[in-house]
Amino acid sequence: xxxxxxxxxxxxxxxxxxxxxxxxxxxxxxxxxxxxxxxxxxxxxxxxxxxxxxxxxxxxxxxxxxxxxxxxxxxxxxxxxxxxxxxxxxxxxxxxxxxxxxxxxxxxxxxxxxxxxxxxxxxxxxxxxxxxxxxxxxxxxxxxxxxxxxxxxxxxxxxxxxxxxxxxxxxxxxxxxxxxxxxxxxxxxxxxxxxxxxxxxxxxxxxxxxxxxxxxxxxxxxxxxxxxxxxxxxxxxxxxxxxxxxxxxxxxxxxxxxxxxxxxxxxxxx
Numbered sequence: 001x002x003x004x005x006x007x008x009x010x011x012x013x014x015x016x017x018x019x020x021x022x023x024x025x026x027x028x029x030x031x032x033x034x035x036x037x038x039x040x041x042x043x044x045x046x047x048x049x050x051x052x053x054x055x056x057x058x059x060x061x062x063x064x065x066x067x068x069x070x071x072x073x074x075x076x077x078x079x080x081x082x083x084x085x086x087x088x089x090x091x092x093x094x095x096x097x098x099x100x101x102x103x104x105x106x107x108x109x110x111x112x113x114x115x116x117x118x119x120x121x122x123x124x125x126x127x128x129x130x131x132x133x134x135x136x137x138x139x140x141x142x143x144x145x146x147x148x149x150x151x152x153x154x155x156x157x158x159x160x161x162x163x164x165x166x167x168x169x170x171x172x173x174x175x176x177x178x179x180x181x182x183x184x185x186x187x188x189x190x191x192x193x194x195x196x197x198x199x200x201x202x203x204x205x206x207x208x209x210x211x212x213x214x215x216x217x218x219x220x221x222x223x224x225x226x227x228x229x230x231x232x233x234x235x236x237x238x239x240x241x242x243x244x245x246x247x248x249x250x251x252x253x254x255x256x257x258x259x260x261x262x263x264x265x266x267x268x269x270x
Contacts, residue, residue, distance in 0.1 A: 001027045002078040003051065004034060008042040018051050029053030033078050048073070060141075064089045066112045067141050069134065076106065083246040084109065084175065087213070087264045090244060091173070092117040094209040094266065098170030101125070101162075103155040103196070108135030108148065110173045110211075115144040119171075122148040125158055156192075159199035170208040172200045178216040186218050190227055193219070197231035201238060201269055209241065210267040217261035224263045242266040 003018060005011040011034075018030055030052040039046055057073035063085055070079040088110055095114040102111035105124030112135075114122045126132050132152045139145040151158075155176070162168075174196055179189035193214060200210050214224050232238045245252070246262035253259045 001025065001030045002072045003030055003032050004036070004078055006034075006036055006038055006042070008044060011039075011042070011044055022052060027052070029055035031055075031057060031072050033072070063109075064113060064116075066109075066116050066138075068107065068109070068112075068138050069141065070107075071134065081106070081109065083215075083250045083262055084213070084264075086247045087211075087244050088113045090242070090264075090266070091171075091211055094171050094211065094241075095119045095122075098208070099168075100171045100173070101169040102173040102175075103159070103200075104174065104176045105135055105150065106131050108138045108150065110175060111135065111148050111150070112138055112142055112144060114171070114173075115139070115148040116142065119147065124148065124150040125153050125155055126150070127152065127154050155196060156199075159196060159203065162203050163199060168203050168205050170205050172204055172208075172210050174200055174210070174212040176213070176215075179214075180216050180218050183218050186223075189216055189219055190223070193224070193227045194231050197228055198233070201231060201236050201267075204236075204269045206269065208269055210238075210269065211264070212267065213262065213264045215262050217258040219263075220257075221260075221263050225265070228265060228267065237270045238267050239270055240265060241268045 001021060005014050022030065029050060032051050033048050035046050035048040059070045059072055061068055061070055068080065072079040091113060096118040097120055100114045100119045100122040102122060102124040105111050105126045108124050111122045111124035124135055129152045132150045135150045139148045179192045180186050197212055204210055244264040
C-alpha cells in the first residue's frame, strides 16, 4: 500500500489510519509518500519511506485487465493515477480497430487500454524519458509491444509537427497534468488547454474521436467546455459524445466544490 497525508488534520491521525489499514487489509508493506512540497504550507515535514516492510517498491498491479508496473517510491504522486480508471475503461468503443495517439501518456495507462481494446496501432507521447521507458516495459508485460509504441516528446511540439506533416489519427487522448495549481495561473492554463485541443482536432480524421481531460481544480466544468468550444474554431464540426468525471472512489462533496476536479469529454469530429 501507499499512503499520503497532505493536510495537518489527516497527518495528525496518520499512525491510527496506518494501523487500521494494516489490521483490515494486512498488506505485505506500506510506503509513505509524503515528499510533496504542499505539506510545508501545513507546517509539516517532507518525508518518505517504509511504514511497514521493506518490499520491492516496483509493484505490479492490474486495472481493467491491464497490467502495470508502479514505482511507488519515485513515481508521480503515489505512482499511479487511479481517478481515471472508469474513463480508461470507457474508451473501448472509440479505439477498436483504429489508429490512436495518447498524449501525456505517463506510464502508458490510456495507451495500453487502447491496445487491449483492439486498436490497430497506438502511439504514446510523454516528455519524460523515464516515463516512456516504464510505459514500454508495461506494453511488454501485457504482450502489446508490437501494437503500442512510445516516444519521448513535448506534446505541444509533436501535435504541431503532425499537422505540418499531414499525419492524422482516428482517436486522440489528451490527459495532461494540471496546467495550473493556483487561481492566479488560470489564464495561462486556458491558453494551454485551448492549444492542445485545437491542434488535436485538426489532425483527427473525419468521424474520429477526441478524448480530452483536465484535472485542474481551478478550471471547472463550465470553463473547460468553453475552452473546447473555442478550440473547435479549427473549422471542424465537433459534437459531444459523452461527458465524464472522476472514478466513484474519488467522491465529490457538495460542500467542497474543488473535489469535483476531473473533467473528461469525449468528442466526435464530424
